[in-house]
Amino acid sequence: MTGAWPFFVREMILIRRRFWKMLLSMAVSPLLFMIAFGWGLGGRMRMEGSDYLTFLVPGLMAMTSMTRAFAISSEINIARFYWHIFEEFQAAPVSALEIVLGECLAGCVRGLMGAAVVYVLALAFGVRIPPDPALLAALALNTFIFATLAVGTSMTVRSHADQALLTNFIITPMAFLSGTFFSLAKLPAWAAAVINLVPLTHTTRLIRAAALGQPWPLSALIVSLAFAGVFFFLSVKAVRLAQD
Amino acid sequence: MITIEGLTKDYGRTRAVDALDLAIPKGEFFGFLGPNGAGKTTTIRILTTLTRPSLGRITVGGFDLVRQARQAKLLIGLAAQNYNLDRELTGRESLHFHGRLWGLKRRARISRAEELLDLVGLLKAADKQVREYSGGMKRRLMIARALMHQPEVLFLDEPTVGLDVEGRRQLWGLLKGINAQGRTIFLTTHYIEEAEELCQRVGVLHAGRLIALDSPAALIAAAGRVVVDVFEDGRMNSHFFEDRAQAGRFATSLEAAATIRPANLEDAFVKLTGRKVIE
Numbered sequence: 001m002t003g004a005w006p007f008f009v010r011e012m013i014l015i016r017r018r019f020w021k022m023l024l025s026m027a028v029s030p031l032l033f034m035i036a037f038g039w040g041l042g043g044r045m046r047m048e049g050s051d052y053l054t055f056l057v058p059g060l061m062a063m064t065s066m067t068r069a070f071a072i073s074s075e076i077n078i079a080r081f082y083w084h085i086f087e088e089f090q091a092a093p094v095s096a097l098e099i100v101l102g103e104c105l106a107g108c109v110r111g112l113m114g115a116a117v118v119y120v121l122a123l124a125f126g127v128r129i130p131p132d133p134a135l136l137a138a139l140a141l142n143t144f145i146f147a148t149l150a151v152g153t154s155m156t157v158r159s160h161a162d163q164a165l166l167t168n169f170i171i172t173p174m175a176f177l178s179g180t181f182f183s184l185a186k187l188p189a190w191a192a193a194v195i196n197l198v199p200l201t202h203t204t205r206l207i208r209a210a211a212l213g214q215p216w217p218l219s220a221l222i223v224s225l226a227f228a229g230v231f232f233f234l235s236v237k238a239v240r241l242a243q244d
Numbered sequence: 245m246i247t248i249e250g251l252t253k254d255y256g257r258t259r260a261v262d263a264l265d266l267a268i269p270k271g272e273f274f275g276f277l278g279p280n281g282a283g284k285t286t287t288i289r290i291l292t293t294l295t296r297p298s299l300g301r302i303t304v305g306g307f308d309l310v311r312q313a314r315q316a317k318l319l320i321g322l323a324a325q326n327y328n329l330d331r332e333l334t335g336r337e338s339l340h341f342h343g344r345l346w347g348l349k350r351r352a353r354i355s356r357a358e359e360l361l362d363l364v365g366l367l368k369a370a371d372k373q374v375r376e377y378s379g380g381m382k383r384r385l386m387i388a389r390a391l392m393h394q395p396e397v398l399f400l401d402e403p404t405v406g407l408d409v410e411g412r413r414q415l416w417g418l419l420k421g422i423n424a425q426g427r428t429i430f431l432t433t434h435y436i437e438e439a440e441e442l443c444q445r446v447g448v449l450h451a452g453r454l455i456a457l458d459s460p461a462a463l464i465a466a467a468g469r470v471v472v473d474v475f476e477d478g479r480m481n482s483h484f485f486e487d488r489a490q491a492g493r494f495a496t497s498l499e500a501a502a503t504i505r506p507a508n509l510e511d512a513f514v515k516l517t518g519r520k521v522i523e
Contacts, residue, residue, distance in 0.1 A: 006344035014332055084328035088389075091292050092345040093317040 003094030007102025011075070015109065022110075026068060026117040030060045034125050037181065048183050050212065057122040057129060058211035059180035061115045062142055062204040069111030069143035070171055072103060073150035077160045086242075096239035100151050100232065107147025108140060115139045135210035142203035145228045149199075152235030155242045179204045199227040245270040245397055245428045246291065251300035253286050253452075260286040262452040264300070268430065268445075270396070273423045275443030275460075276432040277513060283452040284432040285325060288401045291430065292322045305396055318346065321395030323386040325402045331375040335366050335385050338374060339392055346393035353392075360388035364418060380411035387418065397428040404438060416441060436510040446509070450517045460509045467512035476500040482511060 015022065038053040047055035080086040089099055122129065129135065157163045178200035184192050195201050205220040251264040261283045268274045278284045289295040291302060293313050302309040307316040329338055336357055343353035361367045364384035374382065383403060390398055400419070404412040412435075419442060423429050433439055439446050440460045448456040448463075456463055468484025470491040484507060485491040495502045 002347070003345070006341055009344060010330070010333070010341050013337060017332060079330070083331060084324065084326040085330050087294055087322075087324055087326075087328050088342065088345070090294055091317065091320070091322050092342075093314045093347070094345060095314075 001098060001101065003092075003098030004102035004105065006092075006094075007089070007099060008105045011072075011103070011106030012109070014075075015106075015113075022113065023117060026064065026114045027121060030064055030118045030121055033060055033181075034121060038125060048185070053122075053125060053127050054212075055183075055208075056181065057118065057125075057127045058208040059204055060122075061118045061139060061211070062178075062200060062207045063175045063180045064114040064118050065111035065139050065143050066146045066200055066203075067171065067175060068114035069107040069146040070150045070167070072107035072110060072147055073154040073163055073167075074160075076103065076151060076154035077157070077163050080154065080242075081160055090242070096236045099239050100148065100235045103151050104144060104147040104232070104235075107150055108143040111143030111147065112136075112139060115143075129211045130213065132210055132213070134216065135207065138203065138206035138210045138216070141224050141228060142200070142207060145199050145203060145224065145231055148228065148231035148235045152231060152238045155235065155238035174198050174200050179208075199224060202227070245272070245305060246430065247301075247303045248291075249301045251287070251290065251302060252298050253283075253290060253295065254298045259452050261290070261297075264449075264452075264454055266447060266454065266457070268428060270428055271423070271426050273419075273429045273442055273444050274431065275439035275446040276430065276449060277434070277436065277439055277446055277509075278432075278449035279517060280434070282449040284449055285401055287449070288322075288399050288430070288432055292320055292399050293317055294322075318393065319396045321390035321393065321398045323383070323390045323398070323400050323403055325405065327379070327382045327386070329374045329377075329382055329385060329389075332373060334371050334373055335361065335377070335381075336370040338385060339389055342389045342392045348393060356392055356394075360391055363391075363421075364388045365414075379406045380408070380414070383407060383411070383415060384418070387415070387422075391422065395427070397430060398422065400429065400431045402432055402434065404433070404435060412438070436508070436513060440509040448513060448516050456512075456516050460512075463512040463516075464507050464509060467507055467515045469507050470504060471507045471511050472502050472504050474498060474500050474502045482514070484511070484515065 034053065034056070038056055045052040119129065153166055154163060157166065177195055178198055179195070180200070184195060184201070187195065202220040202223040206216050206224060209216050246268040248264055248266040251261055252259065253261040264287065276284050276287065286295065290297050291309070293309060293316065296310070304316045305319040307319070309316050333341065339357040339360060340353055343356060348356065361370045364387060366381060366384060366388065369377065369381060374385065377385065387403065404415055407415065416438070419429060431443065444459060445457065446460055446463060447454050458466070468486060470485045470488050472483045472485065472491050472495050474481050474483065483494060485494065488504065491504050495504055
């Protein structure tokens with residue numbers, strides 16, 4: 001597994017180089033959502049027993065950590081299609097599993113940075129979520145799922161444009177519809193059933209439960225772990241297949 | 245050092261490399277020539293484990309490239325045709341990244357990186373991001389990177405493409421020095437004079453098949469040592485002769501304008517393939 005380390009270190013160098021730029025860009029969307037939905041629309045609204053902003057913040061953490069972890073796909077795409085540096089990775093004496101692991105861990109760091117930005121912004125909006133290892137673990141699981149998905153898809157798509165399509169048609173709708181902004185209890189049964197097919201729904205449940213000091217829903221934990229395992233396996237396979 | 249037996253690569257119905265057999269001994273500077281699309285890059289990609297062969301067996305340093313890829317990779321250094329460098333890293337960081345990938349310990353990584361930056365003349369630019377490098381600097385960095393883990397075989401795919409004459413000459417000097425240290429070099433190029441200057445043996449690949457394999461001097465001799473270029477109706481035709489006397493007799497018998505010159509590898513190549521290297 002030591003072969004994963006170089007990939008992780010490389011990504012950390014890139015993050016260090018762009019740190020402030022990244023943090024600022026990570027803050028824009030959550031800030032707008034907190035102003036628009038927290039203060040504006042949801043000021044007097046309550047959701048699942050909490051005021052709306054308290055309900056919203058864990059959803060925003062789930063959404064932001066997901067999109068930021070998935071954003072590693074753009075980096076891999078650029079490395080693969082434009083800079084051709086993926087060739088160096090493939091020529092190295094490291095396994096596909098180590099490549100995936102290194103890139104996924106870097107994706108997790110990006111995702112957790114996004115969640116931390118939301119956490120700090122939430123404090124400024126008066127929402128204090130007690131720091132809890134369960135919250136960190138749920139966020140880590142969420143970022144791992146989407147970082148593995150990012151690695152797998154970026155090795156499968158044939159162009160950077162294909163990756164953008166995937167983001168537009170799958171990631172963005174998922175970000176808004178997976179119980180991040182509203183309670184799924186309010187949806188018709190068929191709609192809830194469809195939304196339950198995507199991983200963010202389950203990780204949002206875990207993150208929200210941990211943020212509100214509640215135990216993790218077991219079903220959400222099992223489904224999330226299953227997604228993590230399947231996506232990781234598929235992304236290792238995708239890296240192997242990319243050799244041709 | 246490298247043995248290739250029956251190497252074949254198909255992309256759908258297109259056969260890119262066709263039953264290639266080749267053996268390259270340790271320490272040889274070997275050149276692979278061929279027109280565009282001949283299969284040179286496909287071959288080098290297979291030999292560096294970037295592409296899987298459809299058929300055939302390849303060993304590098306005795307390790308099977310498919311079944312013992314990890315061990316074989318430790319013996320291989322590659323400078324690809326594209327500038328495949330991370331533009332956001334500095335030159336020094338690029339070398340360290342490569343060193344980590346090949347499992348070099350910290351101390352070895354530091355000393356090796358400094359030694360190679362010095363060798364390729366990039367010490368002063370080592371902390372600049374690669375995006376600020378010129379084409380020649382990028383090429384030299386790629387060669388330094390390929391040497392980081394002290395490979396026994398260095399694969400160079402068109403290493404001087406895009407370089408000016410001075411940059412190319414500098415790189416040739418560098419490559420000669422690397423080969424003099426006992427490293428095997430496998431070079432693909434479409435600059436004939438490059439192969440003639442650097443390589444001890446040259447293989448000519450045409451439509452995926454190896455059609456000639458010998459030293460540049462032997463390939464030239466086989467084609468004919470002296471060339472008479474005849475200019476007729478706005479076209480030039482080259483005629484090959486064993487010696488200058490024969491060529492002179494032929495030239496004086498002509499009514500058209502003609503020049504006599506020694507043959508070079510390009511002539512041999514054109515005679516073998518019926519094509520110029522770049523068409």
